[in-house]
Amino acid sequence: MNEAHSRILQTLQYGMITAEEAERLLDAVREQKPKNNTCDFCHLSADSLAFLAGFVRLRGNLRELARDREMSHWSARTRLDEIIAELGYDVSEGNEEQDREITRIQVLDQLQAGEITADEATEQLRSLRG
Secondary structure (H helix, E strand, C coil): CCHHHHHHHHHHHCCCCCHHHHHHHHHHHHHCCCECCECCCCCCCHHHHHHHHHHHHCCCCHHHHHHHCCCCHHHHHHHHHHHHHHCCCCCCCCCHHHHHHHHHHHHHHHHHCCCCCHHHHHHHHHHHCC
């Protein structure tokens, strides 16, 4: 059994993924053609693999994944960026408009979680306009 198999089984054991998700991941690992005896996902932590499994299960819907994992959309997006960086891809910041949209979502998540008041949210959203 290789390291990827062990990590998938570990995430299943900890209840981080369902048996069906584990089976799909194991099938994917079995079908993967090794390149220099390594795979891009083999070095990921069990938590990262579980996060990606959930992301795939929800067809890339990050907002649903955040809800499923009981975390804010902003936290889920940050975690996805961390995994992308773990895989060796550049996670450089997007353009200014994209950054404003991310901040807007973060403010709304904080408001929904009760971390800030409606007046504070309004003020922060107004400051994003320019």
